[in-house]
Amino acid sequence: MVEATPDGGRRWTHDPRHRIRSPTTFREVELLAFLRRIQAPTLLVWPEYSLYSAEVQQRRSAALPCARSQTLPGGHLVPLEQPQALGSAIAAFLAEVQVR
Numbered sequence: 001m002v003e004a005t006p007d008g009g010r011r012w013t014h015d016p017r018h019r020i021r022s023p024t025t026f027r028e029v030e031l032l033a034f035l036r037r038i039q040a041p042t043l044l045v046w047p048e049y050s051l052y053s054a055e056v057q058q059r060r061s062a063a064l065p066c067a068r069s070q071t072l073p074g075g076h077l078v079p080l081e082q083p084q085a086l087g088s089a090i091a092a093f094l095a096e097v098q099v100r
Helices: 028-036 054-063 083-099
Strands: 002-004 010-012 042-047 067-072
Touching: 028 054, 042 054, 042 083, 054 067, 067 083
Parallel strands: 042 067
Antiparallel strands: 002 010
16 A cells, blocks of 8 residues: 655555464465355456466466456456456456456
């Protein structure tokens, strides 16, 4: 996130909750089981420079039965780095889904 400074500048910040450990351990197998149950049309957006390997991306994409994947330029923070591209991708996806 970007935050205004008192002198009119900007500085990077983050949600402090990202530093709190989860009370449960993340398990990929549980995530994949959850994703397989989603039946709604889904747009899965990956950044060009992802924190996740191509193998992880493929496995998660394949787990979503009604998903379309799209890669956008940039890194992990696609909404901040590429807001117009993300908005366009979402709008196109919603227009496509609405037609069906």
